[in-house]
Amino acid sequence: MTTLAKHSRSVSPAADKPQRNGGLRQLGDLKIALLFIAPAMIGFIVFYVVPTIRGVYLSFTEYNILGDPEWIGVENYAAIAKDPLFWNSLAVTGQYVFLNIVLQTALALGLALLMHNVAKSTIIRGTLLLPYLMSNVIAALLWFWMLDYQIGVVNQFIEWAGLPRVAFFGSEAWAIPTQALINTWRHMGYTALLIFAGLQAIPGHVYEVAKLDGASAFQTFRKITIPLLRPVLVLVLVVTVIGSFQVFDTVAVTSGGGPVNATRVIQYYIYQRAFTESDFGYGSAIAVILFLILALVAFIQMKFLKGNESDLD
Amino acid sequence: MTTTASRAPLTKPASRRRPFNPRRAGAWALLVLAIAVSVLPFLWVLRTALSTNNALATNATSLLPAEFSFGAFKRVFGLQSAAEAVAEGGSGAQIDFWLYLRNSLIFSSVTTAGAVFFSAMAAYAFARLRWKGRNAVFSLFLGTMLVPPIFTALPNFLLIKNLDLLNTMLGMVLPYLFMTPFAIFFLRQFFLNMSREVEEAAMLDGAKHLRIFFQIILPNAAAPIATLALLTFIGQWNEYFWPLLVGSQDDVRVLQVGLGVFKSQSPQGAPDWSGLMAATLISALPVLILFAAFGKKIVNSIGFSGIK
Numbered sequence: 001m002t003t004l005a006k007h008s009r010s011v012s013p014a015a016d017k018p019q020r021n022g023g024l025r026q027l028g029d030l031k032i033a034l035l036f037i038a039p040a041m042i043g044f045i046v047f048y049v050v051p052t053i054r055g056v057y058l059s060f061t062e063y064n065i066l067g068d069p070e071w072i073g074v075e076n077y078a079a080i081a082k083d084p085l086f087w088n089s090l091a092v093t094g095q096y097v098f099l100n101i102v103l104q105t106a107l108a109l110g111l112a113l114l115m116h117n118v119a120k121s122t123i124i125r126g127t128l129l130l131p132y133l134m135s136n137v138i139a140a141l142l143w144f145w146m147l148d149y150q151i152g153v154v155n156q157f158i159e160w161a162g163l164p165r166v167a168f169f170g171s172e173a174w175a176i177p178t179q180a181l182i183n184t185w186r187h188m189g190y191t192a193l194l195i196f197a198g199l200q201a202i203p204g205h206v207y208e209v210a211k212l213d214g215a216s217a218f219q220t221f222r223k224i225t226i227p228l229l230r231p232v233l234v235l236v237l238v239v240t241v242i243g244s245f246q247v248f249d250t251v252a253v254t255s256g257g258g259p260v261n262a263t264r265v266i267q268y269y270i271y272q273r274a275f276t277e278s279d280f281g282y283g284s285a286i287a288v289i290l291f292l293i294l295a296l297v298a299f300i301q302m303k304f305l306k307g308n309e310s311d312l313d
Numbered sequence: 314m315t316t317t318a319s320r321a322p323l324t325k326p327a328s329r330r331r332p333f334n335p336r337r338a339g340a341w342a343l344l345v346l347a348i349a350v351s352v353l354p355f356l357w358v359l360r361t362a363l364s365t366n367n368a369l370a371t372n373a374t375s376l377l378p379a380e381f382s383f384g385a386f387k388r389v390f391g392l393q394s395a396a397e398a399v400a401e402g403g404s405g406a407q408i409d410f411w412l413y414l415r416n417s418l419i420f421s422s423v424t425t426a427g428a429v430f431f432s433a434m435a436a437y438a439f440a441r442l443r444w445k446g447r448n449a450v451f452s453l454f455l456g457t458m459l460v461p462p463i464f465t466a467l468p469n470f471l472l473i474k475n476l477d478l479l480n481t482m483l484g485m486v487l488p489y490l491f492m493t494p495f496a497i498f499f500l501r502q503f504f505l506n507m508s509r510e511v512e513e514a515a516m517l518d519g520a521k522h523l524r525i526f527f528q529i530i531l532p533n534a535a536a537p538i539a540t541l542a543l544l545t546f547i548g549q550w551n552e553y554f555w556p557l558l559v560g561s562q563d564d565v566r567v568l569q570v571g572l573g574v575f576k577s578q579s580p581q582g583a584p585d586w587s588g589l590m591a592a593t594l595i596s597a598l599p600v601l602i603l604f605a606a607f608g609k610k611i612v613n614s615i616g617f618s619g620i621k
Contacts, residue, residue, distance in 0.1 A: 054471075137569045246461055
């Protein structure tokens with residue numbers, strides 16, 4: 001955003017001339033501007049604004065699609081507060097988000113450092129990005145096969161190593177870590193590229209000074225790289241958290257919420273309530289809660305980023 | 314490798330030590346491991362897709378296909394009789410990935426074309442025109458990036474249902490057709506950075522905004538528009554949740570949804586792994602082709618989208 005502001009400032013002197021011939025042009029611009037944003041505006045209002053309002057409204061109703069929505073106040077929310085399946089879905093999703101933060105950020109940071117220090121070639125970066133370009137469904141099915149209990153190749157390796165086979169999708173203990181691993185596999189290269197871009201932005205002379213001062217590699221990493229990288233790391237964290245809170249595809253395609261309730265994540269629970277059980281009011285209320293959680297995450301991010309910017313300058 | 318080679322002659326004293334540096338070797342080993350983890354699964358998918366399903370159980374680790382056959386691909390494209398399919402370990406259920414491939418192509422191309430074009434128009438208004446409330450409206454548009462898709466998906470589903478457009482291609486593409494906040498943001502950024510000189514000269518000649526947009530802005534922004542179209546197309550190709558809600562019937566079903574259906578049709582005991590992997594590969598292929606052709610463009614765009 002800062003570059004943006006800077007740029008429009010540098011442009012305006014050049015643009016002064018045509019502006020001088022009057023307020024007339026400004027009115028003309030408004031008319032033509034309306035024409036240019038009209039299609040996007042229709043999409044914005046019909047498919048973003050109205051549904052957002054309608055979604056909040058539905059969360060206060062009882063609605064099974066067939067009749068009309070019936071206003072019931074906060075009853076849905078009261079029921080959710082006492083719904084063990086909701087709390088379970090929150091806990092399960094939280095576990096998933098946590099694993100993704102730890103695995104993805106750590107691996108991606110390591111990979112980004114490797115890209116930065118050893119291999120800057122675009123081909124290598126591209127290769128590492130490949131899983132990210134695949135759909136969640138493809139990533140899920142690919143690992144569903146490779147991690148199969150009976151004849152999956154990973155379990156063959158595990159057996160060769162003299163360890164007992166793992167029921168990656170079938171055991172309650174492994175179900176969520178497995179989903180998190182699939183997601184980490186898909187996002188690792190992408191996250192690494194984001195961090196890599198941040199590393200590239202750190203001016204080289206900072207490192208040279210550190211070297212002259214006799215700083216060790218580890219000291220440089222801890223005292224220079226990490227602090228200067230903090231805004232990017234915060235961004236990566238937020239992208240990861242917001243993305244993983246909305247996990248659905250991989251669960252829907254592989255474990256379908258099971259075994260028992262082990263992978264019934266929030267979005268899957270919303271889907272089940274709204275579409276399997278035709279309880280749109282209840283589903284919408286959980287969606288509102290998810291929305292609030294994500295808004296909170298975004299808010300915390302903005303606070304963090306602001307604190308950091310002053311830190312950096 | 315190129316970096317080691319190009320750097321070595323520059324720093325003479327270190328040049329001899331560099332190749333034997335154990336830390337560097339270790340770093341390369343880790344990098345190779347990461348590449349292997351990223352790429353090898355795809356080779357395993359290919360190997361499985363070219364196997365006969367019934368032979369997989371006894372050859373679970375052979376690097377080459379177990380009893381090489383194109384049967385899985387035939388099965389997925391509905392070219393195999395039910396009896397043949399069952400004999401090779403398929404479920405025998407009729408499945409036609411040609412249809413899903415066609416649906417996916419229509420869905421992704423139409424939404425990409427619409428979203429990119431209309432977003433470009435809006436981005437032009439946000440970047441190059443002066444009007445009251447411009448920045449406020451732009452912030453509102455950007456704000457929609459914060460709304461989780463599931464939240465609007467429920468009401469949008471009801472809207473499409475009320476319009477009687479469930480299980481139609483129109484109902485599937487409508488929510489994506491007019492804009493995406495990211496596309497507007499992305500293009501606005503480029504339009505802001507374009508030189509105004511040509512535009513102003515044209516304006517003095519009496520050219521109208523529509524002509525400027527089509528004859529000056531669009532051609533000059535061809536590269537970022539192509540990148541955006543590429544990213545949008547891949548994203549739409551991979552879309553699962555919305556097509557699952559709105560396009561559950563066979564004639565509008567897209568590949569991603571078809572894959573899920575195909576997987577759930579497999580008998581629990583002995584799934585049709587080679588058929589499933591053949592289908593997975595077919596679903597991945599268009600993106601793999603785009604990646605092979607435009608990989609560099611995609612990689613270079615990541616830094617941009619990341620540092621918003």
